[in-house]
Amino acid sequence: MSFLAGWTAIAITAAVTVPPLVALYFLKLRRQAVPVSTTMLWRRAVEDLQVNAPFQRIRNNLLLWLQLLILLLAAFALGKPIFEARQSDKDTLVLLLDNSASMNVEEAERQTRLDVAKRQARTAIDNMPDGGRAMIISFADRADIVSAFDTDKQALKAKIDEIEPTESTTRLTEGIALAEAYMQNLIIAGDQKGQDIEVKSSAGPARVMILTDGNIADAATLTVKNLPTDNIEVVGIGDRTDNVGIVGMDATRRYEHPETLEVFAMVRNFGDSKVTLDAHLYINDDHVDVQTMTLEPGHLPPADKPDSADTGAAVVDSALPAGSVASVAFDDVQYEGSGIVEVRLQVDDALAADNKAWTVIPPPRNVAVLLVSEGDVFLQRLLPTLPISLETVTPAEYEQASEDDITVGGRSKYDVVILENHSTDRLPPGSYLFLGGVPKIDGVSAGGLIKDEVIFNWDDTHAVLRYVAVDTIHVFQWLRLNLPSSAQVIMEGESSPVMALLYQDGRQYLISAFGLIANDDVTGEPMLNTDWVVKAHFPIFVYNAIQYLADAITPSGQRSIQPGEPMEFPVEKGVTTVRIRRPDGFVDRIDTGEQPTVTYARTRRAGIYTADPVPEARAKVAVNLFSDAESDIAPRRKLTLSGEQVSAEQGIRRVNKPFWPWLLVAMVVVLAIEWAIYSKRVFV
Amino acid sequence: MTRATTDVHQSPFLDADFIARLERLEIVSRKIFQGKMRGERRSKRRGESVEFADYRNYVVGDDLRFLDWNIFARLDRLFLKLFLEEEDLHVNVLLDTSASMEWGKPSKSRYSRQVAASLAYIGLANNDRVSLYAFGPGLTYELAGLRGKRQLPKIIDFLTRTECSGISDMTAACRQFSMRHPQPGILLVLSDFFDKGGYENGLRMLLGRKFDLYCLQVLSPEEIDPKLTGELRLTDVEDEDVAEVSMSRALINRYKHNLQAYCDTLRQYCTRRGISYLFSSTDVPFDQVVLTYLRRKGLLR
Numbered sequence: 001m002s003f004l005a006g007w008t009a010i011a012i013t014a015a016v017t018v019p020p021l022v023a024l025y026f027l028k029l030r031r032q033a034v035p036v037s038t039t040m041l042w043r044r045a046v047e048d049l050q051v052n053a054p055f056q057r058i059r060n061n062l063l064l065w066l067q068l069l070i071l072l073l074a075a076f077a078l079g080k081p082i083f084e085a086r087q088s089d090k091d092t093l094v095l096l097l098d099n100s101a102s103m104n105v106e107e108a109e110r111q112t113r114l115d116v117a118k119r120q121a122r123t124a125i126d127n128m129p130d131g132g133r134a135m136i137i138s139f140a141d142r143a144d145i146v147s148a149f150d151t152d153k154q155a156l157k158a159k160i161d162e163i164e165p166t167e168s169t170t171r172l173t174e175g176i177a178l179a180e181a182y183m184q185n186l187i188i189a190g191d192q193k194g195q196d197i198e199v200k201s202s203a204g205p206a207r208v209m210i211l212t213d214g215n216i217a218d219a220a221t222l223t224v225k226n227l228p229t230d231n232i233e234v235v236g237i238g239d240r241t242d243n244v245g246i247v248g249m250d251a252t253r254r255y256e257h258p259e260t261l262e263v264f265a266m267v268r269n270f271g272d273s274k275v276t277l278d279a280h281l282y283i284n285d286d287h288v289d290v291q292t293m294t295l296e297p298g299h300l301p302p303a304d305k306p307d308s309a310d311t312g313a314a315v316v317d318s319a320l321p322a323g324s325v326a327s328v329a330f331d332d333v334q335y336e337g338s339g340i341v342e343v344r345l346q347v348d349d350a351l352a353a354d355n356k357a358w359t360v361i362p363p364p365r366n367v368a369v370l371l372v373s374e375g376d377v378f379l380q381r382l383l384p385t386l387p388i389s390l391e392t393v394t395p396a397e398y399e400q401a402s403e404d405d406i407t408v409g410g411r412s413k414y415d416v417v418i419l420e421n422h423s424t425d426r427l428p429p430g431s432y433l434f435l436g437g438v439p440k441i442d443g444v445s446a447g448g449l450i451k452d453e454v455i456f457n458w459d460d461t462h463a464v465l466r467y468v469a470v471d472t473i474h475v476f477q478w479l480r481l482n483l484p485s486s487a488q489v490i491m492e493g494e495s496s497p498v499m500a501l502l503y504q505d506g507r508q509y510l511i512s513a514f515g516l517i518a519n520d521d522v523t524g525e526p527m528l529n530t531d532w533v534v535k536a537h538f539p540i541f542v543y544n545a546i547q548y549l550a551d552a553i554t555p556s557g558q559r560s561i562q563p564g565e566p567m568e569f570p571v572e573k574g575v576t577t578v579r580i581r582r583p584d585g586f587v588d589r590i591d592t593g594e595q596p597t598v599t600y601a602r603t604r605r606a607g608i609y610t611a612d613p614v615p616e617a618r619a620k621v622a623v624n625l626f627s628d629a630e631s632d633i634a635p636r637r638k639l640t641l642s643g644e645q646v647s648a649e650q651g652i653r654r655v656n657k658p659f660w661p662w663l664l665v666a667m668v669v670v671l672a673i674e675w676a677i678y679s680k681r682v683f684v
Numbered sequence: 685m686t687r688a689t690t691d692v693h694q695s696p697f698l699d700a701d702f703i704a705r706l707e708r709l710e711i712v713s714r715k716i717f718q719g720k721m722r723g724e725r726r727s728k729r730r731g732e733s734v735e736f737a738d739y740r741n742y743v744v745g746d747d748l749r750f751l752d753w754n755i756f757a758r759l760d761r762l763f764l765k766l767f768l769e770e771e772d773l774h775v776n777v778l779l780d781t782s783a784s785m786e787w788g789k790p791s792k793s794r795y796s797r798q799v800a801a802s803l804a805y806i807g808l809a810n811n812d813r814v815s816l817y818a819f820g821p822g823l824t825y826e827l828a829g830l831r832g833k834r835q836l837p838k839i840i841d842f843l844t845r846t847e848c849s850g851i852s853d854m855t856a857a858c859r860q861f862s863m864r865h866p867q868p869g870i871l872l873v874l875s876d877f878f879d880k881g882g883y884e885n886g887l888r889m890l891l892g893r894k895f896d897l898y899c900l901q902v903l904s905p906e907e908i909d910p911k912l913t914g915e916l917r918l919t920d921v922e923d924e925d926v927a928e929v930s931m932s933r934a935l936i937n938r939y940k941h942n943l944q945a946y947c948d949t950l951r952q953y954c955t956r957r958g959i960s961y962l963f964s965s966t967d968v969p970f971d972q973v974v975l976t977y978l979r980r981k982g983l984l985r
Contacts, residue, residue, distance in 0.1 A: 031917040037787035038878040039920040045938035
């Protein structure tokens with residue numbers, strides 16, 4: 001046994017309290033006067049006992065001894081006695097707590113993994129020696145500093161309790177970076193001003209403790225620069241593996257029958273037993289359909305698992321057990337209005353967050369398209385055949401048009417503006433498709449022309465290029481595009497991007513470096529720039545692009561985003577505050593600051609987020625987990641950090657079990673005995 | 685002192701039932717004393733009662749009226765018939781009225797007065813000569829030579845009037861008493877015998893006067909089993925002497941032990957000298973003391 005607070009505290013307490021107690025007994029305060037018939041016999045008795053002798057009095061006074069015992073017990077309790085003190089020599093601790101979606105799994109005693117992790121974290125705080133510093137960081141899709149370095153254990157524990165669960169993915173890089181950054185600060189702060197910063201600082205190396213279930217998406221790419229890996233402990237949390245989750249979902253209107261919906265959902269069994277479940281379809285919370293499906297076990301015993309699984313990297317495609325993934329499709333759902341399509345799995349599994357998925361569907365509508373072109377026979381013939389309302393102007397007319405003609409409420413009047421061979425800075429907030437031109441905005445410029453190159457790389461999974469056979473396209477020349485890094489290139493030439501998506505200042509651009517028509521170098525006559533226009537998939541591309549630009553809600557172009565990703569809402573002019581209702585019913589107010597869009601990032605819960613006042617078609621955004629890494633809740637016991645394998649410990653041992661509560665209990669017991677003796681008048 | 689008065693007025697010393705029972709009792713003396721007047725007691729003297737006592741030879745000068753002529757006729761010798769003389773008995777009660785007697789609940793004072801009244805009444809009822817004395821620092825009150833039941837109100841009045849005060853000084857009181865009253869008789873001393881000067885000298889003086897001596901030590905339950913706790917400053921009600929004590933089980937045990945020893949010493953002192961010693965606590969009903977204890981001791985019949 002040793003004392004966290006040291007003997008000094010005990011000595012001081014005892015020195016302050018014991019002498020007054022003894023003095024009180026000596027001084028004995030006021031005696032109660034009692035008349036008796038004669039003092040003769042009392043005097044004799046007193047003389048017999050010699051009670052008035054001070055030391056005899058103390059010797060015979062059990063109450064005093066008991067009170068002294070109580071004081072000593074209290075003094076020892078103040079000394080914070082502990083059992084089995086294995087104090088760490090490192091007095092700086094960085095706690096990294098995983099609060100991602102998979103930490104919501106209910107383990108034994110109906111405690112979530114996060115609860116378990118919090119308990120472990122509190123134990124770790126308790127284990128710190130007095131004067132030790134600790135920092136707490138929670139990490140999910142991003143890392144948050146819950147508490148900067150602090151020595152107050154109670155405050156730290158209170159901060160731990162404040163950590164809220166999220167339904168986000170798990171990324172540790174930011175957490176480690178934060179911890180390192182803070183360590184650097186600490187090292188600098190720890191040194192004297194004006195002196196060179198040496199490696200051996202007063203701060204000393206920190207102990208880093210990562211409390212996680214091991215499902216870390218970026219574990220493979222994680223690098224630890226300044227923290228020695230020896231000092232990193234990983235505490236593994238959780239045991240359960242049974243989980244079924246929706247890993248993907250989409251709802252589309254059938255092209256030829258816009259009133260018909262097709263809903264797909266991808267369901268995967270991560271558990272190690274066969275699962276039969278019902279998938280329910282709800283539209284605006286009305287039950288529409290149900291399908292029963294059976295999934296084979298998807299969890300392999302650890303020995304059979306590929307290495308990548310053990311290192312915590314997301315296992316998406318690698319050797320899925322057959323039958324563990326199935327898609328459920330609800331065809332021919334007749335629904336015309338806008339609303340929320342929800343797929344619910346009726347299954348009792350460990351993680352509830354991935355048993356529901358939502359998609360927001362806009363009402364079928366005619367997309368308003370403005371074509372700005374000098375005259376392009378192909379587009380002029382193609383666009384009217386699409387289910388859109390089309391207007392056509394020349395570039396000159398576009399530039400001269402009054403503000404009212406092309407804007408309404410500060411935004412573009414049209415859902416999509418197609419500009420062919422025309423670069424402009426007249427870009428009210430809205431969506432733009434540039435063909436052979438660029439928006440005149442910061443970071444975007446067109447260099448010279450590139451000829452005789454082929455399209456070399458493209459993203460055929462992107463919605464715009466769906467069903468487009470890019471490899472069959474030949475383009476005569478295109479502009480050399482200079483794009484900001486935020487642009488998403490979906491088609492690339494050998495030396496320059498060919499097609500890219502850019503989201504900036506509430507405007508969405510799909511920039512194609514080539515137009516359909518180009519002017520011949522020699523003759524100056526318009527000529528066909530690409531053979532795409534005669535291919536069957538060109539109309540598909542145009543339709544995709546219009547559909548995408550008209551519907552696109554998020555920078556990523558998905559109708560649903562993952563928890564933690566920001567969402568943007570367009571704002572009409574004059575609106576100063578936007579209220580956003582979260583799935584948990586909480587309403588956030590956001591000041592628009594007269595900007596055309598507001599960004600909202602507190603999206604760490606899955607569900608539907610509703611903004612008001614925002615144009616109805618874009619007022620709702622679905623946040624879905626859709627993450628194999630999170631849904632695969634089986635805890636990993638090994639993590640690779642900077643190429644080194646770190647095995648997770650199973651929980652933290654309480655190294656210094658505090659003894660003082662027992663001392664206090666003993667104190668109370670002695671106090672009770674003293675009271676009993678006092679009240680029974682057994683004074684010996 | 686006010687309390688004594690209140691006590692006295694609370695209820696009569698003796699109620700009618702009790703008086704009726706007292707009438708059946710009489711005081712018995714183990715010794716035969718010379719009375720002052722003719723009474724209902726046998727006297728040492730041969731006298732003129734109807735009860736035959738003895739014969740003796742006639743000597744010249746004897747009253748011829750007491751010659752037994754029948755014997756003379758039969759034996760031709762002169763015998764004188766002796767008859768028992770019946771005289772009255774002196775019944776004295778020496779009542780402690782020092783301040784300490786006022787202590788306790790019920791007070792020892794009232795208790796002892798009740799016993800005194802009972803005894804006085806029995807004496808009066810049997811035509812004995814009843815004298816009551818109160819003593820504190822010395823003899824303070826006296827009511828001497830009462831005979832006949834009609835004197836009861838006087839006794840009650842006397843007992844009501846006597847106040848408890850002062851330090852008890854038994855030696856002085858007994859000296860005064862024995863000097864003033866050379867007539868022997870029955871003497872009942874009612875006291876707590878808590879006398880810092882000691883009781884021995886006083887009792888010895890009374891013994892010297894050949895009293896048939898009875899001592900009734902009256903103590904209150906508070907004295908016998910004190911329920912005191914804490915740190916106390918004990919004040920003597922008589923001389924205001926102060927004793928500071930820390931109450932403890934040991935101290936109380938010691939006190940009880942001392943009290944027992946004190947009472948034992950008194951009892952031994954008494955029995956060795958032919959004094960009847962009685963002990964009573966005030967929580968024993970006083971009529972029980974009178975009807976049972978005193979009878980058992982032979983004072984009453």
